[in-house]
Amino acid sequence: MKRYSFVTLAAAAFTGHRRWTKVWRTPQPKPAYDVVIVGGGGHGLATAYYLARKHGIRNVAVLEKGWLGGGNTGRNTQVIRSNYFWPESAAFYEHSLRLYEGLSPELNFNVMLSQHGILTLAHSDHELESLRRWTNAILINAIDSEVLTVAQIRRLVPLLNVDARFPVRGGFIQRRGGISRHDAVAWGFARAANALGVDIVQQCEVTGFLTEGDRVKGVETTRGRIMSDRVVLSVAGHTSVLAGKLGLRLPISSMALQAMVSEPIKPCLDTVVLSPVIHMYVSQSDRGELVIGGGADLYTSYAQRGGLTVLQNNISALLELFPAFTRLRLMRQWAGIVDITPDTTPIMGKTAIQGLYINAGWGTGGYKAIPAGGDTMAWTVANDQPHPLIRRFGLDRFASGSLIDEGAAAGVAH
Amino acid sequence: MLQIACPWCGVRDEEEFRFGGEAHVVRPPAGAGDAQWADYLFNRTNARGVQYERWLHGYGCGRWFNVARDTVTHEILRVYRMGEPKPMVQSEQP
Numbered sequence: 203m204k205r206y207s208f209v210t211l212a213a214a215a216f217t218g219h220r221r222w223t224k225v226w227r228t229p230q231p232k233p234a235y236d237v238v239i240v241g242g243g244g245h246g247l248a249t250a251y252y253l254a255r256k257h258g259i260r261n262v263a264v265l266e267k268g269w270l271g272g273g274n275t276g277r278n279t280q281v282i283r284s285n286y287f288w289p290e291s292a293a294f295y296e297h298s299l300r301l302y303e304g305l306s307p308e309l310n311f312n313v314m315l316s317q318h319g320i321l322t323l324a325h326s327d328h329e330l331e332s333l334r335r336w337t338n339a340i341l342i343n344a345i346d347s348e349v350l351t352v353a354q355i356r357r358l359v360p361l362l363n364v365d366a367r368f369p370v371r372g373g374f375i376q377r378r379g380g381i382s383r384h385d386a387v388a389w390g391f392a393r394a395a396n397a398l399g400v401d402i403v404q405q406c407e408v409t410g411f412l413t414e415g416d417r418v419k420g421v422e423t424t425r426g427r428i429m430s431d432r433v434v435l436s437v438a439g440h441t442s443v444l445a446g447k448l449g450l451r452l453p454i455s456s457m458a459l460q461a462m463v464s465e466p467i468k469p470c471l472d473t474v475v476l477s478p479v480i481h482m483y484v485s486q487s488d489r490g491e492l493v494i495g496g497g498a499d500l501y502t503s504y505a506q507r508g509g510l511t512v513l514q515n516n517i518s519a520l521l522e523l524f525p526a527f528t529r530l531r532l533m534r535q536w537a538g539i540v541d542i543t544p545d546t547t548p549i550m551g552k553t554a555i556q557g558l559y560i561n562a563g564w565g566t567g568g569y570k571a572i573p574a575g576g577d578t579m580a581w582t583v584a585n586d587q588p589h590p591l592i593r594r595f596g597l598d599r600f601a602s603g604s605l606i607d608e609g610a611a612a613g614v615a616h
Numbered sequence: 617m618l619q620i621a622c623p624w625c626g627v628r629d630e631e632e633f634r635f636g637g638e639a640h641v642v643r644p645p646a647g648a649g650d651a652q653w654a655d656y657l658f659n660r661t662n663a664r665g666v667q668y669e670r671w672l673h674g675y676g677c678g679r680w681f682n683v684a685r686d687t688v689t690h691e692i693l694r695v696y697r698m699g700e701p702k703p704m705v706q707s708e709q710p
Contacts, residue, residue: 442662453658455637456687501618501635504664504688509617511631544658601654 203397205310225389226396231403234429235263237583238421240408240444241436242266243275244384245561245568247391247402248576249434249583251309254398256577257584262400263430264392265423267407271388274438277538278569279461279495281474281485283320283379285340285347288606290594291547292343297591298574299378305573311390313382314488320379320474321350321358323523325368329479337374349374361470366522368480381474381485381493387572410447411558418448418557432583434559439504439539441562448555452562453600454541458499459566460508460516462535464527466490475523482519491533494520498540498566508537540565545605550579550595551588559583560597621695622673623681636670639682640702663687666707670698 204210204223214222237253239246242264253259266272282302284295306312324330333349340347350373352364364370392402403425410422411433420429435444439456467490476483481497496516499508513535521528542565543549549563561579564571578589588596599605618630638660644652661667667687672680684694684705693705 440664442660443664446661451655451659451661453654453660454662455660456662456664502662502667502669502687503690505690509630511617511629600658601650603650 203310203393225393226402229401229403231263231265231401231406231423231425231428233427234420235401236261236430237432237434238262238428238430239264239434239436240421241273241438242270242388242392242402242404243273243436243438244271244387244391244572245438245564245575245579246434246436247271247388247395248572249436249561249579250400250402250576251391251395251398252577252580253583254395254400257580259580259584260399262395263428264395264400264402265406265408265421265428266402266404267424269404270392270402271385274538274540274564274568275384275388275572277461277536278384279483279485279493280381280384280487280569281320281379281483282315282382282570283376284345284570285320285322285336285374285376285379286343286608287336287339288608289343290606291608292340292345294574294578294591294595295570296343296345297577298571301573301577302382302570303378305382305387305390309390309394311386311393313386313390315380315382316488317378317380318473319375319377320476321355321373321375323355323373323475323477323479324371325477325479327371330372333372333374340376345376346378347374347376358473359471359475361524361526362475363523363525368522370523375473379474381487383488384569387569391572391576408444413448413555416554416556418555432557432559434561434579434583436561436579438562438564438568439541441541441560443504445553445560448558450553450555452549452597453544454549454563455502456504456539456541457501458503458505458508458537459495459540460499460513460535460537461493461495462513462516463487463494463533464492464530465533467492467530470526477519477523480519480522482516482523484520484524492527492530498542499537504539506537506539508535540568542566544600546608547606548575548595549597550575550592551582551597552586553597618690618692620671620683620692622676622679623695623697624677624679625673628673628676632673632675634672634674636672636680639668639670666693666705668702
């Protein structure tokens with residue numbers, strides 16, 4: 203891997219930037235691999251990277267039906283945070299946030315992490331009380347969190363209309379939260395995994411599985427049969443469809459989650475602002491665009507497009523809180539298919555089929571979990587047992603009843 | 617936006633309705649084991665294509681009914697009442 207540095211950048215500038223080479227190979231799939239990862243999004247690529255780097259398993263393929271990072275990894279709103287309620291979630295997401303903090307040097311790729319904080323608003327005294335309780339839980343989990351008064355919020359976000367129809371009564375902030383560039387996360391992991399020998403095969407859709415008894419033996423793809431004793435499903439909204447081919451039924455509902463960006467403007471918003479009650483969150487990217495999201499379209503869908511009803515509600519909530527944004531035009535609007543679980547906690551680990559591992563159920567918040575998802579899944583595959591951080595995230599929790607109800611911590615109610 | 621034909625009120629916009637999840641999920645007998653209960657409570661087919669589902673006309677007549685809908689095109693293929701057997705509906709999607 204050609205390392206990026208100031209020196210290589212300067213050298214490239216002297217040759218007019220014409221000598222940059224391709225960052226990853228475009229290999230033909232081999233007939234067999236030690237591990238096959240289905241899905242070339244952030245989680246799949248991160249799993250491949252950590253398998254190769256931490257566990258020395260380098261004969262790995264990542265199979266992607268479309269293009270790399272073209273699913274939810276390229277469609278999310280880039281928010282990173284670890285302000286969860288339950289200890290199991292807090293430990294996992296904090297591990298992820300810490301990995302994000304070191305990710306640019308780790309991958310030698312600038313993921314443009316900007317820890318400018320994430321501010322959650324309360325619009326009534328009751329809501330403020332529950333945010334206080336949430337903040338206490340976060341602090342007990344040894345993660346930073348701070349309740350802010352209306353005056354403090356005014357200073358932090360001068361454009362915010364605190365006297366809105368649902369007036370702002372206070373809020374809390376995780377200052378280490380923020381955003382990073384989602385494409386860079388996918389590309390950084392892909393480049394680093396490729397350098398360690400991982401085959402990233404795009405335009406290769408998995409259409410079925412090969413099994414022997416209760417063991418998985420490989421996958422059927424649009425580019426032929428690929429044998430492997432270990433297969434990782436990392437396909438977000440399409441997990442039920444693929445698992446269904448093996449007769450597995452999962453507690454997942456696939457729904458469309460929309461997001462949109464405005465035209466780019468000068469810096470005006472220095473934190474992520476989120477309102478759980480009126481279903482809106484907004485941040486400003488390094489390119490100056492306002493990145494806006496809200497609640498999911500509340501019926502199951504595989505369409506990768508959302509309805510105008512939800513978009514309209516989302517925008518009206520934004521404009522009530524930020525009247526200055528009324529003159530802005532939207533540049534793009536899109537949707538991704540997210541895999542929502544009954545308790546809003548992911549499903550990770552082993553399945554009833556030997557050698558088949560699952561990394562799914564991220565719902566509306568999988569982006570922040572990419573490094574930890576990859577790290578813990580790689581460990582799980584290498585050791586054939588769930589990583590300690592994800593032991594409680596297994597499929598068995600639905601029969602045992604030990605759910606981890608993070609409905610509130612999804613940030614925006616879905 | 618979906619337009620749904622409520623069996624009692626006629627065609628109305630999506631905003632008047634609430635999605636109620638998959639239809640025809642059968643409650644297990646009282647003596648069923650944990651796995652069977654978990655399957656009933658949590659596991660779903662989550663079909664890509666024709667899905668049989670329940671809707672509530674919450675901001676209308678307040679009644680529940682069933683819909684057969686394609687989850688890829690969002691086309692509503694059939695509306696039928698609660699208690700009616702699951703119709704066999706084909707989607708035009710290839």
